[in-house]
Amino acid sequence: MDYFEPKTVSEALSLLDQHGEQAEVIAGGTDVMVDIKYKDEPGCLVNIKRIPDLNAIRESNGGVHIGPLATIHELEESDIVRERLPLLWQAAHQFASLQIRNTATIGGNICRASPSGETLAPLLVLEAEAEVTFSDGARTEPFGAFFKGPGQTSLGSRGLLTGISVPFPAAGNHAVYLKHAVRGPMDIAMVGVAVMATANADKSALDDVRVGLGAVAPTPIRAPKTEALVSGKALDAALLKEAGACSASESSPITDQRSSGEYRGWIVDALTRRGLAQCWQALTGKEVA
Amino acid sequence: MSLEITLTVNGKTHTAALEPSTALVDFLRDTLGYKGVKLCCNTGECGACTIIMDGKPVNSCVVLGADAAGADLVTVEGIADGDALHPVQQAFIDTGAVQCGYCTPGFIVSLKALLDRTKNPTAEEVEEAISGNICRCTGYTKIYEAVDLAAKQMS
Amino acid sequence: MAKAEHKVLGTNMPRMGGVERVVGKGIYGIDLNLPDALCGGVLRSAHAHAKIVSIDTSAAKAIPGVHAVVTAADAPDVRYGRSYIDRYILAKDKVRYTGDPVAAVAAENQALVKEALGKIKVTYEPLPVVVDTEEAIKESAPTLHEDMPLPKNLPEGFQVKNVCGYTGVNIGDAEAAMADADVVVDEVYETRMIHPQYLEPRVAAARPEEDGRITVWTNAQAPFPVRTEVASLTGQPLNSVRVLSTDIGGGFGGKGSGVTSSAGLEPICALLAMTAKRPVMIVMDKAEETISTTIRSGAKIWIKSGVKKDGTLVARQGKVLYDAGGYSGFGNQAGGRCTQMVGGWYRLPNIHMDGLTVYTNKQVCGPVRGPGGPQATFAMESHMDSIAAELGMDPIEFRLKNVPAKGDGIVGVPKLRDSSLPETLNTAKEKIGWGKVKLGKNQGIGFATGAWIEGSGPGGGAVVKVNEDGSATVHIGKVDFGTAARFGIPMIVAEELGIPTGDVTVLNVDTDASPWDAGTVGSRSMLVSGNAVKLAAEDAREQILRMAAATLEASPEDLEIVDKQIQVKGAPSRSVSMASVCTAAHNEIGDVIGRGYFDSKASQVHEREQGSSQPFTTHAALVEVDTDTGNVTVLKYVCVHDVGFVVHPRAVEGQIEGAAAMSLGQALCEQVVHDSEGRTLNPTFVDYLMPTINMLPPIETVLVSGYPGAGPYGTKGAGEIGSVPPMACIANAIYNATGVRVRRLPLSPENVLRALREAGK
Structure with a gap:
């Protein structure tokens, strides 16, 4: 197996151009190392860990710029993430063990494009954008367009994720990330639900409701019908019930060793309700009537 | 191909060769002889191979050995102060x-x-x-x- | 019985070997460093059921650096097994589960092993697969073992196939008594396969010696059975095989029954070493373990009980289908125990049970922690709560109404010498706060009792050598993986010889030197080695006192040993050091060598005549159920146990808490998941979910006393019984919280929510 440690993004990109499908990019390694052990070794390994400045977390253009090599624990430790992007912070905090959080990178979690990837539904809800770089140039694209399927992204075999831009959510928003698992952070989520909303001026209705779903479709998804159903309305028990069912209908979960598709649908329903109710309560100070 | 890396383990500097796909746990155990680092799940799930890498606990089974180049590691063998246990x-x-x-x-x-x-x-x-x-x-x-x-x- | 004058027993001495373990000295099987050793690996079947048409190893053998490639054709035509001798070390003609060993390779390094395994061409003819026991016994099911007959003791009238064990329980007239009962409760329960998942992988190493012998290193719990099996399966005389035990990183019965548990790893390794004429070491991968080594089987249990209105149990009928897997393994033993335990340990005059152990195309049953007990108890103790609910009785009161008393018999025990079951029930009730603690929404309390009958089994010996400095070296045939060997055993020697525990060394097993033993299995370390070591230490002490008596001009009976000084009782100034006596022994008896043996036969006769004291237990749990998701959170967990006299309290508590945690894992999330083709869907720890610290509360253990057992000083076994009640305990707590009975494990969020929805909650 060939091995490279490019020192710059352009060096990395030319290696990917050269080796194409044979190349596997490795950053933290928490997924790639398991593949090396249990699947066939890749033809070559391109270790991007030593490219400088790709792990920065800083305020930029009305949001936060996150370098793809930032570890999950660095996100947790970052003041700006904790204070301004609590949704992402909650996902990072429930992301596996501390040992893994010290190693795994957000870029790795994104590029793995597992539907259950812990940070993905939150990034969709935060309407973050990927900075995607190829040897012939860079572009940004919303994560909604970035994920193509399980393990598939718009990077293909020749692109690199070089940055993540997360706009600051609207002032006064409330957001929750709910992960469904038996052992909490330690498991891969059976379902992950991210909910974010604001309240209108007199706190009588929810505005700009966003719902993101993980592990229940080929990619992480938003639940636009549910968002439209709830936005602009006061949340009562009937609407909450309707929203849960709507959200479940927007998911298309599969059955695997972790749970059945049917059960995942029930959990999407339950956690959407729970997330909306928590937002309602935090934003209005009222219980759902 | 084989790489050569230099790293510090429990205050001692080592330079040794490894295959690029080698996991850090295997390098520590089989090449450098730190058998206190325990091999178990190979998937980063059980923590038996936990070491401190540049101040942070990590699962050495899912860290690329090559990533330890220049790193400062502490294994279980380096935690007691001589004969005085931590x-x-x-x-x-x-x-x-x-x-x-x-x-x-x-x-x-x-x-x-x-x-x-x-x-x-x-x-x-x-x-x-x-x-x-x-x-x-x-x-x-x-x-x-x-x-x-x-x-x-x-x- | 415990004596007030014990100096060492009953304290929490640091375990022998503790320092090595906390500083990371490489002491386990996996840490072995054999000079010049080749790496070994095993090719495992990718099919759950298939004919082997041909195996072509030529391409693998041609790889430079590959020194041995072996298949069934290279091994003697000898099979192994316990009740059914049905298995080759490398599959011949047929594979019967995904993971069945087919061929093995020894090469210069692991990468070459992987390459060579990939180049072995096996042509299979796939056969229909059966993974479910109910399907497997039907006429239409594929036959797993064409040449294995139905059990000889199978009663007439059973139209079954693929059955490799039958256990019947017939007490009184269950049918008539059932017809007379006021209330009949009839239920079906189901448990799933779990893997013991000891953290240290299975390891075997073998080295051909210049003198023609072969040395085998193993991290198995039973080194002597490994010796017997390696000899027979590789065609060596017994005295040509030497087995050395390493320190062991967990076993739980999964490393228990000789080569059966390891799917033949040691003889395969020996065969490779003999072929390559080089040392070979095989380290299994944990994912490979999950699909291939022995497991705690799943069971389907039909249980029906008849009771009088006042809560008196009068009849029980039932059936057990116990999953052996692809080979009989430990299935008949575990399935038999399961069947007996569904009969229960309450006063019940009329019982009829039929237990069938059934071949399926899955991993093979092993003697995993309390084999058969946790499965039986999930059904039996859930069922007891169902009966109580049907009668409108308090579950504790219902059980107390039916507990056995001194002189009663229970299934498997003709006569009880005493009964601690009521005390454990009452203590558990009090500790969990039943009827007192205010329960929150969706919170509930559950109880389950348990028993683990100390089965008859072989004895075992001990040798205590006292060195010339007064220190002692102990040979036993049992190994240490956090069990009595290096907790309680050194304390017994220290107590009996009057020396510090730190002066006692318990050696690993060397079959050339250690006394024979069936292995560290069956909660028998204290019973067998504890009794043997006590007798051996007493024997050594007598030898020492006899020699000292001459020097001190006193009779041996008037002497005692205190702090390594032999002194005249009441006149401590008349003393001589142990060191001087043991040094002088070189000119008198050569060496102080005490010998002891646990006489299993005599013990059984004694227990039959005097009655037996059983290690009863009651567990209690407080849980909260999230009725939206089905998640169950254990808020408090109490284990009340009678383990007789306690030599090392923390060691015993640790055994109980660990055993309970393993079954709590099985209760809440653990299972090996198969698809209909018999493939394991969750081989790695990514999806094989064992309890982590964040999902368990600290477990509170209470030990009741006053019921001495058959072990030294009145101890009872404690290694397995903690795993017996938890699944029923949690199910009962869920029932108490929600009114919904979940009869199928695991009590995972999905299964719990499904049950809640089916009940309209």
């Missing part, structure tokens, strides 16, 4: 938290890293520090007691 090590013995002992090195390293961060860890901090370490023998009860005892002795 309070966590002593507490594990005193409370009966060492049954088969195979998970013990990983727990000791995770807890040493915790107690380096804070002398008076909260219950949540303890839980966070060792949720990634599986013990199949104790049911964790004696491990809870060991952590309490060690923290008391250190404060």
Whole structure:
């Protein structure tokens, strides 16, 4: 197996151009190392860990710029993430063990494009954008367009994720990330639900409701019908019930060793309700009537 | 192809060759002889291979060996001060938290890293520090007691 | 019986070997460093059921650096097994589960092993697969073993196939008594397969010696059975095989029954070493373990009980289908125990049970922690709560109404010498706060009792050598993985010889030197080695006192040993050091060598005549159920146990808490998941979910006393019984919280929510 440690993004990109499908990019390694052990070794390994400045977390253009090599624990430790992007912070905090959080990178979690990837539904809800770089140039694209399927992204075999831009959510928003698992952070989520909303001026209705779903479709998804159903309305028990069912209908979960598709649908329903109710309560100070 | 890397383990500098696909746990055990780093799940799920890498606990089974080039590592072998055990090590013995002992090195390293961060860890901090370490023998009860005892002795 | 004058027993001495373990000295099997050793690996079947048409190893053998490639054709035509001798070390003609060993390779390094395994061409003819026991016994099911007959003791009238064990329980007239009962409760329960998942992988190493012998290193729990099996399966005389035990990173019965548990790893390794004429070491991968080594089987249990209105149990009928897997393994033994335990340990005059152990195309049953007990108890103790609910009785009161008393018999025990069951029930009730603690929404309390009958089994010996400095070296045939060997055993020697525990060394097993033993299995370390070591230490002490008597001009009976000094009782100034006596022994008896043996036969006769004291237990749990998601959170867990006299309290508590945690894992999330083709869907720890510290509360253990057992000083076994009640205990707590009975494990969020929805909650 060939091995490279490019020192710059352009060096990395030319290696990917050269080796194409044979190349596997490795950053933290928490997924790639398991593949090396249990699947066939890749033809070559391109270790991007030593490219400088790709792990920065800083305020930029009305949001936060996150370098793809930032570890999950660095996100947790970052003041700006904790204070301004609590949704992402909650996902990072429930992301596996501390040992893994010290190693795994957000870029790795994104590029793995597992539907259950812990940070993905939150990034969709935060309407973050990927900075995607190829040897012939860079572009940004919303994560909604970035994920193509399980393990598939718009990077293909020749692109690199070089940055993540997360706009600051609207002032006064409330957001929750709910992960469904038996052992909490330690498991891969059976379902992950991210909910974010604001309240209108007199706190009588929810505005700009966003719902993101993980592990229940080929990619992480938003639940636009549910968002439209709830936005602009006061949340009562009937609407909450309707929203849960709507959200479940927007998911298309599969059955695997972790749970059945049917059960995942029930959990999407339950956690959407729970997330909306928590937002309602935090934003209005009222219980759902 | 083979790489050569230089790293520090428990204060000692090593230079050695490894295959690029080698996991750090295998390099530490098989090449450098740090057999206290325990091999188990190979998937980053059980914590038996936990080491401290540049100040942070990590699972060495899912770290690329090559990524340890230039790194400062602490393994379970580097935690006692000569013959004087670290309070966590002593507490594990005193409370009966060492049954088969195979998970013990990983727990000791995770807890040493915790107690380096804070002398008076909260219950949540303890839980966070060792949720990634599986013990199949104790049911964790004696491990809870060991952590309490060690923290008391250190404060 | 415990004596007030015990100096060492009953204290929490640091375990022997503790320091090595906390500083990370490489002491386990996996840490072995054999100079010049080749790496070994095993090719495992990718099919759950298939004919082997041909195996072509030529391409693998041609790889430079590959020193041995072996298949069934290279091994003697000898099979192994316990009740059914049905298995080759490398599959011949047929594979019967995914993971069945087919061929093995020894090469210069692991990468070459992987390459060579990939180049072995096996042509299979796939056969229909059966993974479910109910399907497997039907006429239409594929036959797993064409040449294995139905059990000889199978009663007439059973139209079944693929059955490799039958256990019947017939007490009184269950049918008539059932017809007379006021209330009949009839239920079906189901448990799933779990893997013991000891953290240290299975390891075997073998080295051909210059003198023609072969040395085998193993991290098995039973080194002597490994010796017997390696000899027979590789065609060596027994005295040509030497087995050395390493320290062991967990076992739980999964490393228990000789080569059966390891799917033949040691003889395969020996065969490779003999072929390559080089040392070979095989380290299994944990994912490989999950699909291939022995497991705790799943069971389907039909249980029906008849009771009088006042709560008196009068009849029980039932059936057990116990999953052996692809080979009989430990299935008949575990399935038999399961069947008996569904009969229960309450006063019940009329019982009829039929237990069938059934071949399926899955991993093979092993003697995993309390084999058969946790499965039986999930059904039996859930069922007891169902009966109580049907009668409108308090579950504790219902059980107390039916507990056995001194002189009663229970299934498997003709006569009880005493009964601690009521005390454990009452203590558990009090500790969990039943009827007192205010329960929150969706919170509930559950109880389950348990028993683990100390089965008849072989004895075992001990040798205590006292060195010339007064220290002692102990040979036993049992190994240490956090069990009595290096907790309680050194304390017994220290107590009996009057020396510090730190002066006692318990050696690993060397079959050339250690006394024979069946292995560290069956909660028998204290019973067998504890009794043997006590007798051996007493024997050594007598030898020492006899020699000292001459020097001190006193009779041996008037002497005692205190702090390594032999002194005249009441006149401590008349003393001589142990060191001087043991040094002088070189000119008198050569060496102080005490010998002891646990006489299993005599013990059984004694227990039959005097009655037996059983290690009863009651567990209690407080749980909260999230009725939206089905998540169950255990808020408090109490284990009340009678383990007789306690030599090392923390060691015993640790055994109980660990055993309870393992079954709590099985209760809440653990299972090996198969698809209909018999493939394991969750081989790695990513999806094989064992309890982590964040999902368990600290477990509270209470030990009741006053019921001495058959072990030294009145101890009872404690290694397995903690795993017996938890699944039923949690199910009962869920029932108490929600009114919904979940009869199928695991009590995972999905299964719990499904049950809640089916009940309209």
